[in-house]
Amino acid sequence: MAIISREQIVEGLVDILGSEQVVTDEQVLKESSLDRYRKYEQVCEVYTQPIPAAVVYVKSAEEVSEVLTFANDNEINVVPRTGQSAIEGGLETALKDSVVIDGSTMNKVIKVDEYNMQVTCQCGVPLQELDDMLRERGYTTGHSPQSKPLAQMGGLVATRSIGQFSTLYGGIEDMIVGMEAVFPNGKICRIKNVPRRAAGPDIRHIICGNEGALCYITEVTLKLFKWQPDNNRYIGYMLDDEYMKLGFDCLREVMVEGYKPSFARLYDAADAQQHFSAWLPEGKAILIWMAEGPANITPAIEAGIKEMMSKHPELEEVDPKLIEKWYGGLNWGPEQIAEEKEEIKATQNIGITTEVSGSWDNIYDIYKTACDRILEEVPDMTLMGGHSSHSYINGTNMYFVYYYNIVDCAPEEEINKYHDRINQIICEQVIKYGGSIVHHHGLGKARAKYVTQEYGSSYYMLKTLKQAFDPNGIMNMGTLIPLRK
Protein backbone atom coordinates (compact mmCIF):
# COMPACT_ATOMS: atom_id res chain seq x y z
CA MET A 1 0.00 0.00 0.00
CA ALA A 2 1.14 3.54 -0.73
CA ILE A 3 3.88 4.94 1.52
CA ILE A 4 2.71 8.54 0.99
CA SER A 5 -0.66 10.17 1.74
CA ARG A 6 -3.57 10.50 -0.70
CA GLU A 7 -2.89 14.24 -0.92
CA GLN A 8 0.80 13.66 -1.69
CA ILE A 9 -0.15 11.16 -4.41
CA VAL A 10 -2.36 13.74 -6.11
CA GLU A 11 0.29 16.47 -5.76
CA GLY A 12 2.93 14.20 -7.28
CA LEU A 13 0.68 13.33 -10.23
CA VAL A 14 -0.16 16.99 -10.85
CA ASP A 15 3.57 17.79 -10.84
CA ILE A 16 4.09 15.17 -13.58
CA LEU A 17 1.01 15.70 -15.76
CA GLY A 18 -0.49 19.07 -14.86
CA SER A 19 -3.89 19.45 -13.18
CA GLU A 20 -6.00 19.04 -16.36
CA GLN A 21 -4.89 15.42 -16.70
CA VAL A 22 -5.49 14.50 -13.06
CA VAL A 23 -9.12 13.96 -12.07
CA THR A 24 -10.20 13.77 -8.42
CA ASP A 25 -13.93 14.36 -8.82
CA GLU A 26 -15.67 12.17 -6.20
CA GLN A 27 -18.23 10.63 -8.57
CA VAL A 28 -15.60 9.86 -11.23
CA LEU A 29 -13.43 8.21 -8.58
CA LYS A 30 -16.31 6.08 -7.30
CA GLU A 31 -17.27 4.96 -10.80
CA SER A 32 -13.62 4.13 -11.48
CA SER A 33 -13.43 1.71 -8.54
CA LEU A 34 -15.21 -1.18 -10.28
CA ASP A 35 -16.31 -2.70 -13.58
CA ARG A 36 -19.11 -4.88 -14.92
CA TYR A 37 -18.22 -7.82 -12.70
CA ARG A 38 -20.09 -5.85 -10.03
CA LYS A 39 -22.85 -4.91 -12.45
CA TYR A 40 -25.55 -4.83 -9.78
CA GLU A 41 -23.49 -2.59 -7.47
CA GLN A 42 -22.82 -0.37 -10.52
CA VAL A 43 -26.55 -0.16 -11.34
CA CYS A 44 -27.45 0.60 -7.70
CA GLU A 45 -24.53 3.06 -7.39
CA VAL A 46 -23.23 1.27 -4.30
CA TYR A 47 -19.44 1.24 -4.15
CA THR A 48 -17.78 -1.41 -2.00
CA GLN A 49 -14.22 -1.24 -3.33
CA PRO A 50 -11.56 1.22 -2.07
CA ILE A 51 -12.06 4.53 -3.90
CA PRO A 52 -8.96 5.50 -5.95
CA ALA A 53 -6.96 8.66 -5.19
CA ALA A 54 -7.06 9.87 -8.81
CA VAL A 55 -7.75 9.00 -12.42
CA VAL A 56 -5.01 10.25 -14.71
CA TYR A 57 -5.26 10.69 -18.47
CA VAL A 58 -1.97 10.00 -20.23
CA LYS A 59 -0.89 11.25 -23.66
CA SER A 60 2.37 9.40 -24.39
CA ALA A 61 4.52 6.43 -23.40
CA GLU A 62 6.85 8.92 -21.70
CA GLU A 63 4.02 10.17 -19.48
CA VAL A 64 3.06 6.58 -18.63
CA SER A 65 6.70 5.94 -17.77
CA GLU A 66 6.86 8.93 -15.41
CA VAL A 67 3.60 8.01 -13.68
CA LEU A 68 4.67 4.39 -13.25
CA THR A 69 8.09 5.42 -11.89
CA PHE A 70 6.38 7.68 -9.34
CA ALA A 71 3.95 4.88 -8.39
CA ASN A 72 6.75 2.33 -8.15
CA ASP A 73 8.89 4.57 -5.94
CA ASN A 74 5.94 5.20 -3.62
CA GLU A 75 4.33 1.73 -3.74
CA ILE A 76 1.06 3.03 -5.19
CA ASN A 77 -1.24 0.48 -6.82
CA VAL A 78 -2.08 1.46 -10.42
CA VAL A 79 -4.96 0.17 -12.54
CA PRO A 80 -4.46 0.55 -16.30
CA ARG A 81 -7.59 1.09 -18.39
CA THR A 82 -8.73 2.06 -21.87
CA GLY A 83 -12.31 1.30 -23.04
CA GLN A 84 -13.70 0.32 -19.58
CA SER A 85 -15.70 -2.63 -20.90
CA ALA A 86 -13.98 -5.05 -18.49
CA ILE A 87 -16.21 -7.75 -17.14
CA GLU A 88 -14.13 -9.72 -14.61
CA GLY A 89 -13.03 -7.17 -12.02
CA GLY A 90 -9.86 -6.18 -13.89
CA LEU A 91 -10.71 -2.50 -13.26
CA GLU A 92 -11.48 -2.87 -9.57
CA THR A 93 -9.19 -0.72 -7.45
CA ALA A 94 -8.49 -3.36 -4.84
CA LEU A 95 -6.06 -1.34 -2.71
CA LYS A 96 -6.51 1.97 -0.89
CA ASP A 97 -5.41 5.11 -2.76
CA SER A 98 -4.89 3.45 -6.15
CA VAL A 99 -4.29 5.46 -9.30
CA VAL A 100 -6.24 4.63 -12.46
CA ILE A 101 -4.15 5.28 -15.58
CA ASP A 102 -6.52 5.94 -18.47
CA GLY A 103 -5.01 5.60 -21.97
CA SER A 104 -8.15 6.51 -23.93
CA THR A 105 -6.54 9.86 -24.79
CA MET A 106 -3.78 8.00 -26.68
CA ASN A 107 -6.09 7.50 -29.63
CA LYS A 108 -4.04 8.06 -32.79
CA VAL A 109 -3.82 5.59 -35.65
CA ILE A 110 -0.09 5.92 -36.33
CA LYS A 111 0.28 4.11 -39.65
CA VAL A 112 -1.83 2.07 -42.05
CA ASP A 113 0.75 0.02 -43.96
CA GLU A 114 -1.25 -1.50 -46.80
CA TYR A 115 1.77 -3.05 -48.53
CA ASN A 116 2.94 -4.97 -45.46
CA MET A 117 -0.67 -5.50 -44.38
CA GLN A 118 -0.42 -4.07 -40.88
CA VAL A 119 -1.77 -1.14 -38.89
CA THR A 120 -0.11 0.58 -35.93
CA CYS A 121 -2.12 2.46 -33.35
CA GLN A 122 -1.97 3.83 -29.84
CA CYS A 123 -3.62 2.00 -26.96
CA GLY A 124 -6.69 4.24 -26.81
CA VAL A 125 -7.83 3.71 -30.40
CA PRO A 126 -11.41 2.39 -30.30
CA LEU A 127 -11.68 -0.86 -32.28
CA GLN A 128 -14.95 0.18 -33.93
CA GLU A 129 -13.43 3.41 -35.28
CA LEU A 130 -10.31 1.61 -36.46
CA ASP A 131 -12.18 -1.16 -38.25
CA ASP A 132 -14.73 1.24 -39.80
CA MET A 133 -11.85 3.31 -41.21
CA LEU A 134 -10.10 0.19 -42.52
CA ARG A 135 -13.26 -1.21 -44.11
CA GLU A 136 -13.66 1.99 -46.11
CA ARG A 137 -10.27 1.14 -47.63
CA GLY A 138 -11.21 -2.51 -48.22
CA TYR A 139 -9.44 -3.95 -45.15
CA THR A 140 -10.32 -5.25 -41.72
CA THR A 141 -8.45 -6.28 -38.57
CA GLY A 142 -10.65 -9.40 -38.51
CA HIS A 143 -11.23 -8.65 -34.81
CA SER A 144 -14.86 -8.37 -33.78
CA PRO A 145 -15.65 -8.97 -30.11
CA GLN A 146 -19.22 -8.22 -29.11
CA SER A 147 -17.79 -5.22 -27.24
CA LYS A 148 -16.33 -3.79 -30.48
CA PRO A 149 -18.20 -0.46 -30.00
CA LEU A 150 -16.73 -0.11 -26.47
CA ALA A 151 -13.27 -1.68 -26.35
CA GLN A 152 -9.94 -0.05 -27.22
CA MET A 153 -6.62 -1.48 -28.33
CA GLY A 154 -4.86 -1.55 -24.92
CA GLY A 155 -7.62 -3.48 -23.17
CA LEU A 156 -8.17 -5.77 -26.15
CA VAL A 157 -4.55 -6.87 -26.07
CA ALA A 158 -4.30 -6.88 -22.26
CA THR A 159 -7.24 -9.31 -21.94
CA ARG A 160 -6.25 -11.60 -24.86
CA SER A 161 -9.63 -10.82 -26.34
CA ILE A 162 -11.27 -12.79 -29.10
CA GLY A 163 -13.80 -11.81 -31.76
CA GLN A 164 -16.77 -13.43 -33.42
CA PHE A 165 -14.76 -14.40 -36.53
CA SER A 166 -12.05 -16.18 -34.58
CA THR A 167 -12.31 -19.49 -36.41
CA LEU A 168 -10.83 -17.75 -39.45
CA TYR A 169 -8.73 -14.90 -38.02
CA GLY A 170 -7.86 -16.26 -34.57
CA GLY A 171 -7.81 -14.39 -31.26
CA ILE A 172 -5.94 -11.10 -30.83
CA GLU A 173 -2.78 -13.10 -30.04
CA ASP A 174 -2.81 -14.30 -33.67
CA MET A 175 -3.24 -10.75 -35.00
CA ILE A 176 -0.53 -8.91 -33.07
CA VAL A 177 2.66 -8.08 -34.96
CA GLY A 178 4.59 -5.83 -32.56
CA MET A 179 3.91 -3.70 -29.48
CA GLU A 180 5.21 -1.04 -27.12
CA ALA A 181 4.72 -1.32 -23.37
CA VAL A 182 5.94 0.40 -20.23
CA PHE A 183 7.02 -1.55 -17.17
CA PRO A 184 6.61 -0.48 -13.51
CA ASN A 185 10.21 0.80 -13.26
CA GLY A 186 9.47 3.19 -16.13
CA LYS A 187 11.29 1.18 -18.82
CA ILE A 188 9.69 1.63 -22.25
CA CYS A 189 10.04 -1.56 -24.36
CA ARG A 190 9.29 -1.87 -28.07
CA ILE A 191 8.89 -5.20 -29.84
CA LYS A 192 9.58 -4.64 -33.53
CA ASN A 193 7.19 -5.50 -36.36
CA VAL A 194 8.37 -8.59 -38.23
CA PRO A 195 6.34 -11.43 -39.80
CA ARG A 196 7.98 -14.03 -37.54
CA ARG A 197 11.15 -14.51 -35.57
CA ALA A 198 12.77 -17.37 -33.68
CA ALA A 199 15.10 -15.33 -31.48
CA GLY A 200 14.14 -16.90 -28.18
CA PRO A 201 10.71 -17.04 -26.54
CA ASP A 202 7.90 -14.99 -28.04
CA ILE A 203 8.00 -12.05 -25.63
CA ARG A 204 4.83 -10.56 -27.13
CA HIS A 205 3.03 -13.04 -24.90
CA ILE A 206 4.39 -11.42 -21.73
CA ILE A 207 2.45 -8.33 -22.77
CA CYS A 208 -0.60 -9.90 -24.43
CA GLY A 209 -2.99 -11.09 -21.73
CA ASN A 210 -1.13 -9.41 -18.86
CA GLU A 211 -4.40 -7.71 -17.74
CA GLY A 212 -2.48 -4.67 -16.54
CA ALA A 213 -0.70 -6.78 -13.93
CA LEU A 214 2.78 -6.66 -15.53
CA CYS A 215 3.01 -3.61 -17.80
CA TYR A 216 1.12 -0.78 -19.49
CA ILE A 217 0.51 -1.27 -23.23
CA THR A 218 0.95 1.97 -25.18
CA GLU A 219 1.07 0.91 -28.85
CA VAL A 220 -0.01 -2.08 -30.90
CA THR A 221 0.54 -3.20 -34.50
CA LEU A 222 -2.06 -5.61 -35.87
CA LYS A 223 -2.27 -7.55 -39.14
CA LEU A 224 -4.66 -6.43 -41.86
CA PHE A 225 -6.93 -8.65 -43.95
CA LYS A 226 -8.98 -7.96 -47.04
CA TRP A 227 -12.61 -7.10 -46.32
CA GLN A 228 -14.85 -8.98 -48.75
CA PRO A 229 -18.36 -9.04 -47.25
CA ASP A 230 -20.06 -9.65 -50.61
CA ASN A 231 -18.80 -13.22 -50.51
CA ASN A 232 -20.22 -14.03 -47.06
CA ARG A 233 -22.23 -17.26 -46.77
CA TYR A 234 -24.51 -18.09 -43.83
CA ILE A 235 -25.48 -21.59 -42.78
CA GLY A 236 -27.85 -22.64 -39.97
CA TYR A 237 -29.55 -25.73 -38.57
CA MET A 238 -31.94 -26.24 -35.68
CA LEU A 239 -31.91 -29.34 -33.50
CA ASP A 240 -33.68 -30.52 -30.37
CA ASP A 241 -31.97 -29.35 -27.18
CA GLU A 242 -31.41 -32.97 -26.13
CA TYR A 243 -28.96 -33.27 -29.07
CA MET A 244 -26.48 -30.71 -27.69
CA LYS A 245 -23.80 -33.42 -27.60
CA LEU A 246 -24.40 -33.97 -31.32
CA GLY A 247 -24.19 -30.19 -31.80
CA PHE A 248 -20.68 -30.14 -30.32
CA ASP A 249 -19.77 -33.11 -32.53
CA CYS A 250 -20.98 -31.20 -35.62
CA LEU A 251 -18.74 -28.24 -34.72
CA ARG A 252 -15.88 -30.71 -34.25
CA GLU A 253 -16.51 -32.41 -37.57
CA VAL A 254 -16.20 -29.13 -39.48
CA MET A 255 -12.96 -28.21 -37.69
CA VAL A 256 -11.42 -31.66 -38.02
CA GLU A 257 -12.21 -31.85 -41.74
CA GLY A 258 -10.11 -28.70 -42.16
CA TYR A 259 -12.75 -26.08 -43.01
CA LYS A 260 -12.21 -22.50 -41.89
CA PRO A 261 -15.57 -20.76 -41.51
CA SER A 262 -15.22 -17.34 -39.84
CA PHE A 263 -17.71 -18.17 -37.14
CA ALA A 264 -19.00 -21.45 -35.83
CA ARG A 265 -21.60 -21.43 -33.09
CA LEU A 266 -23.88 -23.72 -31.13
CA TYR A 267 -26.61 -22.22 -28.91
CA ASP A 268 -28.56 -24.37 -26.48
CA ALA A 269 -32.33 -23.87 -26.43
CA ALA A 270 -32.38 -21.56 -23.39
CA ASP A 271 -29.80 -19.18 -24.84
CA ALA A 272 -31.14 -19.48 -28.41
CA GLN A 273 -34.49 -18.07 -27.29
CA GLN A 274 -32.73 -14.82 -26.39
CA HIS A 275 -31.58 -14.34 -29.97
CA PHE A 276 -33.90 -16.22 -32.31
CA SER A 277 -37.27 -16.32 -30.53
CA ALA A 278 -38.96 -14.54 -33.48
CA TRP A 279 -38.82 -17.76 -35.50
CA LEU A 280 -37.07 -20.53 -33.54
CA PRO A 281 -39.46 -22.88 -31.70
CA GLU A 282 -38.89 -23.27 -27.95
CA GLY A 283 -36.82 -26.30 -27.06
CA LYS A 284 -34.67 -26.00 -30.18
CA ALA A 285 -30.93 -25.48 -30.12
CA ILE A 286 -29.21 -23.93 -33.13
CA LEU A 287 -25.97 -24.46 -35.06
CA ILE A 288 -24.59 -21.59 -37.14
CA TRP A 289 -21.66 -21.00 -39.45
CA MET A 290 -20.53 -18.10 -41.58
CA ALA A 291 -17.96 -18.38 -44.35
CA GLU A 292 -15.94 -15.26 -45.18
CA GLY A 293 -13.12 -14.55 -47.65
CA PRO A 294 -12.41 -14.82 -51.40
CA ALA A 295 -15.26 -15.65 -53.78
CA ASN A 296 -13.68 -18.99 -54.72
CA ILE A 297 -13.44 -20.14 -51.13
CA THR A 298 -16.72 -19.27 -49.36
CA PRO A 299 -19.04 -21.36 -51.59
CA ALA A 300 -16.69 -24.32 -51.09
CA ILE A 301 -16.87 -23.95 -47.31
CA GLU A 302 -20.66 -23.67 -47.49
CA ALA A 303 -20.93 -26.77 -49.70
CA GLY A 304 -18.55 -28.76 -47.48
CA ILE A 305 -20.43 -27.94 -44.28
CA LYS A 306 -23.80 -28.69 -45.87
CA GLU A 307 -22.58 -32.03 -47.16
CA MET A 308 -21.36 -33.03 -43.70
CA MET A 309 -24.54 -31.85 -41.97
CA SER A 310 -26.80 -33.64 -44.46
CA LYS A 311 -25.71 -36.90 -42.85
CA HIS A 312 -27.36 -35.95 -39.55
CA PRO A 313 -31.14 -36.47 -39.73
CA GLU A 314 -31.53 -34.70 -36.34
CA LEU A 315 -30.69 -31.37 -38.03
CA GLU A 316 -33.17 -29.16 -39.86
CA GLU A 317 -31.75 -26.46 -42.12
CA VAL A 318 -32.94 -22.87 -41.60
CA ASP A 319 -33.18 -19.96 -44.02
CA PRO A 320 -29.68 -18.35 -44.20
CA LYS A 321 -31.32 -14.89 -44.35
CA LEU A 322 -32.46 -15.38 -40.73
CA ILE A 323 -28.86 -16.00 -39.71
CA GLU A 324 -27.63 -13.01 -41.68
CA LYS A 325 -30.21 -10.77 -39.97
CA TRP A 326 -29.17 -11.98 -36.51
CA TYR A 327 -25.51 -11.43 -37.37
CA GLY A 328 -26.19 -7.76 -38.16
CA GLY A 329 -27.32 -6.93 -34.58
CA LEU A 330 -24.82 -8.74 -32.40
CA ASN A 331 -22.66 -6.02 -30.91
CA TRP A 332 -23.14 -4.02 -27.72
CA GLY A 333 -22.39 -0.31 -27.41
CA PRO A 334 -23.24 2.38 -24.83
CA GLU A 335 -26.92 2.32 -25.86
CA GLN A 336 -27.38 -1.37 -24.98
CA ILE A 337 -25.48 -0.88 -21.70
CA ALA A 338 -27.81 2.01 -20.74
CA GLU A 339 -30.93 -0.02 -21.69
CA GLU A 340 -29.71 -2.97 -19.66
CA LYS A 341 -29.21 -0.74 -16.62
CA GLU A 342 -32.83 0.48 -16.78
CA GLU A 343 -34.07 -3.08 -17.27
CA ILE A 344 -32.19 -4.34 -14.21
CA LYS A 345 -33.53 -1.46 -12.11
CA ALA A 346 -37.07 -2.14 -13.25
CA THR A 347 -37.08 -5.94 -12.96
CA GLN A 348 -34.36 -6.82 -10.42
CA ASN A 349 -33.49 -9.54 -12.94
CA ILE A 350 -29.86 -9.60 -14.09
CA GLY A 351 -27.99 -11.42 -16.85
CA ILE A 352 -24.31 -12.43 -16.53
CA THR A 353 -21.88 -14.59 -18.49
CA THR A 354 -18.86 -16.79 -17.77
CA GLU A 355 -16.65 -18.12 -20.56
CA VAL A 356 -14.54 -21.26 -20.34
CA SER A 357 -13.01 -23.77 -22.73
CA GLY A 358 -12.62 -27.53 -23.00
CA SER A 359 -11.44 -30.28 -25.29
CA TRP A 360 -13.92 -32.03 -27.56
CA ASP A 361 -14.04 -34.95 -25.14
CA ASN A 362 -15.01 -32.91 -22.07
CA ILE A 363 -16.87 -29.79 -23.23
CA TYR A 364 -20.30 -31.40 -23.13
CA ASP A 365 -19.74 -32.68 -19.57
CA ILE A 366 -18.53 -29.23 -18.48
CA TYR A 367 -21.62 -27.61 -20.02
CA LYS A 368 -24.16 -30.13 -18.77
CA THR A 369 -22.90 -30.66 -15.22
CA ALA A 370 -22.36 -26.93 -14.57
CA CYS A 371 -25.87 -26.06 -15.81
CA ASP A 372 -27.44 -28.88 -13.78
CA ARG A 373 -25.60 -27.96 -10.59
CA ILE A 374 -26.41 -24.25 -10.87
CA LEU A 375 -30.10 -24.90 -11.42
CA GLU A 376 -30.11 -27.21 -8.43
CA GLU A 377 -27.94 -25.23 -6.02
CA VAL A 378 -28.50 -21.51 -6.75
CA PRO A 379 -31.82 -19.88 -5.89
CA ASP A 380 -33.91 -17.58 -8.08
CA MET A 381 -32.45 -18.66 -11.46
CA THR A 382 -34.64 -17.61 -14.40
CA LEU A 383 -32.36 -18.78 -17.23
CA MET A 384 -29.35 -21.08 -17.37
CA GLY A 385 -27.76 -21.96 -20.69
CA GLY A 386 -25.06 -20.94 -23.09
CA HIS A 387 -23.34 -21.24 -26.39
CA SER A 388 -20.09 -22.30 -27.97
CA SER A 389 -18.74 -19.50 -30.15
CA HIS A 390 -15.03 -20.20 -30.76
CA SER A 391 -13.91 -23.57 -32.08
CA TYR A 392 -10.46 -25.07 -32.63
CA ILE A 393 -9.14 -28.31 -34.05
CA ASN A 394 -8.88 -29.73 -30.51
CA GLY A 395 -11.82 -28.21 -28.67
CA THR A 396 -14.14 -25.27 -28.20
CA ASN A 397 -15.37 -22.72 -25.67
CA MET A 398 -18.55 -22.58 -23.65
CA TYR A 399 -20.06 -19.20 -22.93
CA PHE A 400 -22.41 -19.72 -20.00
CA VAL A 401 -25.29 -17.25 -19.98
CA TYR A 402 -27.44 -16.95 -16.85
CA TYR A 403 -30.17 -14.74 -15.45
CA TYR A 404 -31.51 -14.57 -11.93
CA ASN A 405 -33.93 -12.51 -9.87
CA ILE A 406 -32.28 -10.62 -7.03
CA VAL A 407 -34.47 -11.46 -4.04
CA ASP A 408 -34.14 -10.19 -0.45
CA CYS A 409 -30.61 -9.06 -1.02
CA ALA A 410 -28.81 -5.73 -0.53
CA PRO A 411 -26.70 -4.59 -3.51
CA GLU A 412 -23.45 -5.30 -1.63
CA GLU A 413 -24.59 -8.89 -0.91
CA GLU A 414 -25.52 -9.80 -4.47
CA ILE A 415 -22.01 -10.90 -5.47
CA ASN A 416 -21.78 -13.45 -2.66
CA LYS A 417 -25.32 -14.73 -2.90
CA TYR A 418 -25.43 -15.23 -6.66
CA HIS A 419 -22.63 -14.23 -9.03
CA ASP A 420 -19.62 -15.65 -7.14
CA ARG A 421 -21.53 -18.81 -6.28
CA ILE A 422 -22.39 -19.45 -9.94
CA ASN A 423 -18.82 -18.67 -11.01
CA GLN A 424 -17.55 -21.06 -8.38
CA ILE A 425 -19.69 -23.94 -9.64
CA ILE A 426 -18.59 -23.30 -13.23
CA CYS A 427 -14.92 -23.16 -12.22
CA GLU A 428 -15.24 -26.35 -10.14
CA GLN A 429 -16.78 -28.27 -13.02
CA VAL A 430 -14.22 -26.95 -15.52
CA ILE A 431 -11.30 -27.86 -13.25
CA LYS A 432 -12.82 -31.29 -12.55
CA TYR A 433 -13.05 -32.12 -16.27
CA GLY A 434 -9.72 -30.52 -17.26
CA GLY A 435 -10.74 -27.41 -19.22
CA SER A 436 -9.67 -23.77 -18.77
CA ILE A 437 -11.70 -21.54 -16.43
CA VAL A 438 -11.12 -18.48 -18.68
CA HIS A 439 -11.53 -18.45 -22.44
CA HIS A 440 -11.45 -14.75 -23.30
CA HIS A 441 -12.56 -12.19 -20.70
CA GLY A 442 -9.37 -12.40 -18.67
CA LEU A 443 -8.98 -13.88 -15.20
CA GLY A 444 -9.61 -10.51 -13.54
CA LYS A 445 -9.97 -10.46 -9.76
CA ALA A 446 -12.95 -12.69 -9.05
CA ARG A 447 -11.48 -15.80 -10.69
CA ALA A 448 -7.88 -15.08 -9.56
CA LYS A 449 -8.52 -17.29 -6.53
CA TYR A 450 -8.54 -20.31 -8.86
CA VAL A 451 -5.26 -19.36 -10.57
CA THR A 452 -3.14 -22.10 -8.98
CA GLN A 453 -5.66 -24.76 -10.03
CA GLU A 454 -5.84 -23.27 -13.52
CA TYR A 455 -2.06 -23.16 -13.98
CA GLY A 456 -0.97 -26.23 -12.00
CA SER A 457 2.83 -26.58 -11.92
CA SER A 458 3.22 -23.77 -14.52
CA TYR A 459 1.98 -21.25 -11.94
CA TYR A 460 5.69 -21.00 -11.04
CA MET A 461 6.24 -19.23 -14.37
CA LEU A 462 3.43 -16.72 -13.94
CA LYS A 463 4.43 -15.88 -10.38
CA THR A 464 8.08 -15.47 -11.38
CA LEU A 465 7.09 -13.06 -14.17
CA LYS A 466 5.08 -11.00 -11.69
CA GLN A 467 7.96 -10.92 -9.19
CA ALA A 468 10.50 -10.04 -11.87
CA PHE A 469 8.58 -7.26 -13.60
CA ASP A 470 6.62 -5.90 -10.65
CA PRO A 471 8.72 -6.55 -7.52
CA ASN A 472 7.00 -3.77 -5.54
CA GLY A 473 3.54 -5.10 -6.39
CA ILE A 474 2.05 -1.95 -7.93
CA MET A 475 0.43 -3.29 -11.13
CA ASN A 476 -3.30 -3.95 -10.80
CA MET A 477 -2.95 -5.92 -7.60
CA GLY A 478 -5.46 -8.73 -7.13
CA THR A 479 -5.68 -9.29 -10.90
CA LEU A 480 -4.23 -12.60 -12.13
CA ILE A 481 -2.61 -13.25 -8.75
CA PRO A 482 -4.93 -12.98 -5.74
CA LEU A 483 -4.22 -10.55 -2.93
CA ARG A 484 -2.89 -12.11 0.24
CA LYS A 485 -5.53 -11.73 2.95
Ligand SMILES: Cc1cc2nc3c(=O)[nH]c(=O)nc-3n(C[C@H](O)[C@H](O)[C@H](O)COP(=O)(O)OP(=O)(O)OC[C@H]3O[C@@H](n4cnc5c(N)ncnc54)[C@H](O)[C@@H]3O)c2cc1C
Ligand atom coordinates in the same frame (compact mmCIF):
# COMPACT_ATOMS: atom_id res chain seq x y z
C1 LIG B 1 -21.14 -6.34 -23.74
C2 LIG B 1 -19.75 -6.90 -23.71
C3 LIG B 1 -19.36 -7.85 -24.64
C4 LIG B 1 -18.07 -8.38 -24.63
N1 LIG B 1 -17.71 -9.24 -25.61
C5 LIG B 1 -16.44 -9.71 -25.65
C6 LIG B 1 -16.03 -10.57 -26.70
O1 LIG B 1 -16.79 -10.90 -27.61
N2 LIG B 1 -14.74 -11.00 -26.70
C7 LIG B 1 -13.87 -10.63 -25.72
O2 LIG B 1 -12.73 -11.06 -25.77
N3 LIG B 1 -14.25 -9.83 -24.71
C8 LIG B 1 -15.49 -9.35 -24.65
N4 LIG B 1 -15.88 -8.49 -23.64
C9 LIG B 1 -14.92 -8.15 -22.58
C10 LIG B 1 -14.14 -6.83 -22.86
O3 LIG B 1 -14.82 -5.96 -23.67
C11 LIG B 1 -12.86 -7.14 -23.52
O4 LIG B 1 -12.12 -7.93 -22.62
C12 LIG B 1 -12.02 -5.94 -23.99
O5 LIG B 1 -10.82 -6.48 -24.49
C13 LIG B 1 -11.68 -4.93 -22.95
O6 LIG B 1 -11.13 -3.78 -23.62
P1 LIG B 1 -11.23 -2.34 -22.95
O7 LIG B 1 -10.49 -1.38 -23.79
O8 LIG B 1 -12.63 -2.00 -22.64
O9 LIG B 1 -10.40 -2.59 -21.61
P2 LIG B 1 -10.67 -2.12 -20.13
O10 LIG B 1 -12.03 -2.53 -19.69
O11 LIG B 1 -10.32 -0.68 -19.96
O12 LIG B 1 -9.60 -3.02 -19.34
C14 LIG B 1 -9.67 -4.42 -19.39
C15 LIG B 1 -8.45 -5.02 -18.68
O13 LIG B 1 -7.27 -4.69 -19.41
C16 LIG B 1 -6.37 -3.90 -18.62
N5 LIG B 1 -5.90 -2.81 -19.49
C17 LIG B 1 -6.66 -1.91 -20.17
N6 LIG B 1 -5.85 -1.09 -20.88
C18 LIG B 1 -4.58 -1.49 -20.65
C19 LIG B 1 -3.31 -1.03 -21.10
N7 LIG B 1 -3.20 0.01 -21.92
N8 LIG B 1 -2.22 -1.69 -20.67
C20 LIG B 1 -2.31 -2.74 -19.82
N9 LIG B 1 -3.48 -3.20 -19.36
C21 LIG B 1 -4.60 -2.59 -19.78
C22 LIG B 1 -7.20 -3.38 -17.46
O14 LIG B 1 -6.41 -3.16 -16.32
C23 LIG B 1 -8.22 -4.50 -17.28
O15 LIG B 1 -7.65 -5.53 -16.50
C24 LIG B 1 -17.15 -7.96 -23.63
C25 LIG B 1 -17.55 -6.99 -22.69
C26 LIG B 1 -18.82 -6.46 -22.73
C27 LIG B 1 -19.20 -5.41 -21.72
